[in-house]
Amino acid sequence: xxxxxxxxxxxxxxxxxxxxxxxxxxxxxxxxxxxxxxxxxxxxxxxxxxxxxxxxxxxxxxxxxxxxxxxxxxxxxxxxxxxxxxxxxxxxxxxxxxxxxxxxxxxxxxxxxxxxxxxxxxxxxxxxxxxxxxxxxxxxxxxxxxxxxxxxxxxxxxxxxxxxxxxxxxxxxxxxxxxxxxxxxxxxxxxxxxxxxxxxxxx
Numbered sequence: 001x002x003x004x005x006x007x008x009x010x011x012x013x014x015x016x017x018x019x020x021x022x023x024x025x026x027x028x029x030x031x032x033x034x035x036x037x038x039x040x041x042x043x044x045x046x047x048x049x050x051x052x053x054x055x056x057x058x059x060x061x062x063x064x065x066x067x068x069x070x071x072x073x074x075x076x077x078x079x080x081x082x083x084x085x086x087x088x089x090x091x092x093x094x095x096x097x098x099x100x101x102x103x104x105x106x107x108x109x110x111x112x113x114x115x116x117x118x119x120x121x122x123x124x125x126x127x128x129x130x131x132x133x134x135x136x137x138x139x140x141x142x143x144x145x146x147x148x149x150x151x152x153x154x155x156x157x158x159x160x161x162x163x164x165x166x167x168x169x170x171x172x173x174x175x176x177x178x179x180x181x182x183x184x185x186x187x188x189x190x191x192x193x194x195x196x197x198x199x200x201x202x203x
Contacts, residue, residue, distance in 0.1 A: 018115070019083055019087050020087075023088060023089060023101070023102050024101055029189055037150060038100070038101055038150040038186065039090070040097060040150060040191060041097070041178075043156050044095055044157045045160065049065055054116055067092045067094065067112045067114055068089045068113045069092055070110045070112070071089060071107050073106075085110075086113075097178060097181055104144055105144055107142055109140040110139055112136030113136065114134045115132065117130040118132060136169075137169070138156075138166060138198065139199040140197060140199060141197050144194065150186060151194045152175055154172060156169065156172075157172055171195050
């Protein structure tokens with residue numbers, strides 16, 4: 001009977017399922033859809049994730065060592081790691097340039113998340129399941145203009161403490177290097193620099 005005190009549980013993320021995002025990766029000009037713009041940027045985490053810090057089941061390995069950036073057309077608070085918010089996001093591997101296509105209009109990066117716990121595990125009846133994701137705080141506006149085909153938003157650097165609280169966020173301009181890499185993939189398109197601009201969340 002003692003075994004009945006232990007339950008097989010699924011982490012909240014596993015139960016909810018991360019939906020497919022409407023913002024898709026793109027790797028060549030021919031794949032760019034009409035009325036879409038290529039967004040180019042990078043996300044860094046300082047200090048970086050430690051080996052084994054993320055605990056992901058096999059079905060969620062795709063979220064290893066990356067940030068999920070929730071985006072929307074207007075500013076608003078994001079309080080929880082929710083399926084609805086994750087339908088419009090940029091999947092940004094840490095330390096690597098991302099290339100995604102999004103609607104050709106200004107937008108906001110509302111918040112970032114790092115998936116930390118998504119595994120099936122045995123827990124005691126009094127144990128509290130761990131949070132599925134850790135937040136990356138900071139809101140940004142990105143100016144996308146009519147006629148843009150590609151926009152560089154910068155390198156967003158998140159600095160965290162030992163509790164995964166965001167201590168500061170810096171937007172670094174690595175346009176020269178990013179433009180060089182961009183031209184290898186998208187030669188013929190002009191990459192305009194439009195760095196992500198911090199927005200006060202009190203506004």
